[in-house]
Amino acid sequence: MNQISRPAPEPIKFVAKNMRLDLRLIAEMIEPGSRVLDIGSGDGSLIETLFRTRGCDARGIEIDMAEVTRSVAHGLPVMHGDADHDLAEYPDGAFDFVVLSRTLQAVERPREVLRHMLRIGTRAIVSFPNFGHWLVRLQLLSTGRMPMTSVWSRAWYETPNIHPCTIRDCMALCEQDGYVIEQWLAVDDAGQRSPWRRFPGLANIFGEQALFRLRKA
Amino acid sequence: MDLPDLPEAEHQNVRFADGFVLDCGTTLPELTVAYRTYGTLDAARANAVLVCHALTGDQYVAEPSPVTGKEGWWTQVVGPGRPVDTDRYFVICANVLGGCMGSTGPRSLRPDGSRWGTDFPPVTIRDMVRAQKRLVEHLGIERLFAVIGGSMGGMQVLEWASTYPDALFAAVPIAAASHHSAQNIAFHEVGRQAIFADPEYHGGRYHEHGTIPARGLAVARMAAHITYLSEEALARKFGRRLQNGGLSIFGDMFQVESYLRHQGSTFVRRFDANSYLTITRAMDYFDLAADHGDDLAAAFAGTKARFCVVSFSSDWLFPTRESRALVRALNRAAANVSFVEIPTDKGHDAFLLDEPDFHRTLAGFLAGCAERAGIVR
Incomplete structure (x- = not known):
């Protein structure tokens, strides 16, 4: 695993109180003054935080028109x-960071999306719910049905999450496509950073969400 | 039909006597730009907003027109406390080149005292924008905070962003497109042929005959007006209802017919037929990509402006897909672009009507830009 030591994060001066935890962790991974594209920007809290606290030129793409408005x-x-x-429209290297939070499992072609993210941005930050979590494994093993948890909460026939993956799957894809994992972390059910950073196998069992910071080799 | 010419009114204007070269190569010996302003220019001259009007609009954005007495065409958008807040921004609107509200156009007099009429040279959207640039410079403004416009006004916004990228901070093209489609040109041609077919047109020399081609111009307006609405809006407003509740000795007339006739008859009292011909032609010529080697992104290469592209879901004259194509070209140019489609059944005209989501979007976008541009109240 090609892990580099993590630079000391800037102290966070301001975060929206109700900001999702993974967005807060993402904000910590982004250097001040960066050009950022947030894919699936939702209510815009990440781009607002990045603009207000880190002086970033942050922009968003969002599929839900009401959220856009x-x-x-x-x-x-x-x-x-x-x-x-x-993403195909943007020129190479238009951004320093391209963010895709909790959406990788829901896109039509995750591999293409990742490829574009690392084409138009120097770095990509990706977060997704970990399908390798022990509860998911246990449910599939014991009931023989598609798991239903607080994270994977929609029935198989109507879930938007058409490409579930595990932490190990993501690592394998990065290796296959030549992406360097600069940072990664897993977050447990309580939203705390998991202590298994050196042990991907354990993280893949106990981590509910995963967060990767990537760059091209 | 015999109607007097448009009422003569005094319009605030600036005259440039040093000649004005058009895209077609002709030089106008002098250029008059009629305009109105609202609000106060700040000390840094940084809060100026240029509003570009549509095909049949004028410079009376936020006050009654001296010609019709009707209230300004965008009072819901421009004014104190409105999305384009005149307590905060210095708003400028000029009658377009080729228009008939005081700017140089087919109704203007040549130096020899005769009217231009059909001799008025063809103009382009870029000519209109260059005329506006002269006005903006005359007002001592180096860089506009924003350029905003709907429909043909949106075309001017795009031309501004392309031709003078350093002279604006933000650009808001609304219900617009980077070119006029074949269908749009076709509708314009129907209108022009209606004017030509009117015997009172007299080959464009109707002024000399003391008349105007009112019937032809009214038909042109009626045809165009259909394209500004949507089928849902027509069904909702008029349906198949008859005007007087049923058959009468006057025959029957659907409410929608009565409405269109009213639109036609009021229009001819405020608009000049030759101006209509000149301006519809300018719109038809507009094709920003063609001016840049068929690459729309090249029109915006290196732009620093912040864009807010707005479309309306039921607009079939400038449909959302054309705004999306524009947005993708702006993405290719790595421009900073916001893009919203407003859900509405009001068709193309929605940009002129009460659309709270649109107004919130515009106000918020401008406020965000003002913060980044460092404009303080």
Whole structure:
């Protein structure tokens, strides 16, 4: 595993109180003053935080028009679009960071999306729910049915999460496509950083969410 | 139909006597730009917003027109406390080149005292924008905070961003496109042919005959007006209802017919037929990609401006897919772009109407830009 030592993170001066934990962890991974594209920007809290606390030129793409309107009306640069269809248009190296949080498992072509993220950005930050979590494994083993947990909460026939993957799957894809994992971490059920960073096998069992910072080799 | 010419009104204007070269190669010996301003220019001259009007609009954005007496065409958007807040921004709107509200156009007099009429040279959207640039410079403004416009106004916004990338901080093209589609040109041609077919048109020399081609111009307006609405809006407003509740000795007329006739008859009292011909042609010529080697992204290469592209879901004249194509070109140019489609059944005209989501979007976008541009109240 090609892990580099983590630079001391900037202390966070401000985060929206109700900001999702993974967004807070993502914000910590982004250097101040960066050009950032947030794919699936939702209510825009990450781009607002990055603009206000880190002086980033942060923009968003969001598929839900109501969220887009709310974000733009809030003064945030967000455009309607989606990961599968809009990334191809951006020129190479247009951003320092391209973020895809909790969406990798829901896109049509995750591998293509990752490829574009690392084409248009120097670095990619990806978070996803870990399908290797012990509860998911246990449910599939014991009931023989698709797991239903707080994270994987929709029935197989209507879930938007059409490409579930595990931490190990993601690591394997990065190796296969030549991406360097600069940082990664797993978060447990309580939202705490898991202590298994040196042991991907354990993280893949106990981590509920995974977060990767990648760059091209 | 015999109607007097448009009422003559005094319009605030600036005159440039040093000649104005058009894209077609002709030089206008002098250029008059009629305009209105609202609000106060700040000390840094950094809070100026240029509003670009549509095909049949004018410079009276936020106040009654001296010609019709009707309230300004965008009072819901421009004014104190409105999305384009005149307590905060210095708003400028100019009558376009080729128009008939005081700027140089087919109704203007040549130096020899005769009217231009059909001799008025063809103009382009870029000519209109260059005329506006002269006005903006005359007002002592080096860089506009924002350029905003819907429909043909949106075309001007795109032309501004492309031709003068350093002269604006933000660009808001609304219900617009980077070119006029074949279908749009076709509708314009129907309107133009209606004007030509009117015997009162007199080959464009109707002024000399003391008349105007009112019937032809009204038909042009009626045809165009259909394209500004949507089928849902027409069904909702008029359905198949008859005007007087049923058959009468006057025959029957559907409410939608009555509405269109009213639109046609009021239009001819405020608009000049030759101006209509000139401006529809300018729109038809517009193709920003063609001006940049068929690469729309090249029109915006290196732009620092912040864009907010707005479309309306039921607009079939400038449909959302054209705005999306524009957004993708802006992405290829790595421009900072916001893009919203407003859900509405009001069609193309929605940009002129009460659309709270649109107004919130515009206000928020401008406020965000003002913060980043460092404009303080």
